[in-house]
Amino acid sequence: MSVGAVLAAAGSGSRFGHTVPKALAPLAGEPLVARAARALADSGLVRRIVVTAPAAYLEEVRAAVGQVSSVDVEVVDGGATRQASVASGLRALGETDEVILVHDAARPLASADLIGRLIAAVRAGHPAVVPGVPVVDTIRAVDDGDPPRAVATPDRSGLRAIQTPQAFDAGLLRRAHAHGAARADSEAAAAGDDAGLVEALGIAVHVVPGEARALKITTPHDLSVAALYLEDGS
């Protein structure tokens, strides 16, 4: 079963607050997008990677991923939302692959072990597979008051923080994006992740153990945490 990947890198990184898009921010000297692409390529399991980039930074992103030469890498325009960017990547990926990984440039340290477990789970018959890590804080649902008032406290033993890469049967992922396409261009309506689009079809998403090192770089502080993982070699 051949495996293709879409690497979403077209966000601006408004919470990160950098002068260039977050995907180009360096982690120990290497842009996040390059590290995330290399993680996919170095797994030895991925045939081709399509990277979605902000339209104004196509060349910079091409240069950043240029050193990832072990697999075919193409850089295309992203969209207004993550969902639209992934849809654009799927169009460029073509129809060759039976399994598709969707990954975030903002998660540069996902391991080859995690990538292998996700693909294996799809091959074992689960058409949608995501990594999840147990939630350590108490999570409380709040209303829209000012200040908000707590309205519910879900049992956290049944909660997982969901990461990327996420792995899908290719046909299902395309169907899920087609079904959710009307929502793709509005930040408020777009799906937060691809598993959400699959769930909207009424199809179960399988959760495998995620990993701390696949953390998402959202603020500059997260970059410092990621740098510690690199120093540790863990």
Ligand SMILES: Nc1ccn([C@@H]2O[C@H](COP(=O)(O)OP(=O)(O)OP(=O)(O)O)[C@@H](O)[C@H]2O)c(=O)n1
């Ligand atoms: N229109 C968009 C928005 C996001 N992404 C990508 O989706 C991933 C997860 O998004 P996030 O971390 O939220 O990135 P940003 O949208 O850039 O961040 P912010 O919400 O702080 O602006 C990132 O790799 C980002 O580049 C994308 O490809 N296209």
Ligand SMILES: C[C@](O)(CO)[C@H](O)COP(=O)(O)O
């Ligand atoms: C896709 C994702 O990384 C899964 O946790 C997450 O939903 C991205 O969210 P963001 O708000 O775009 O950072």
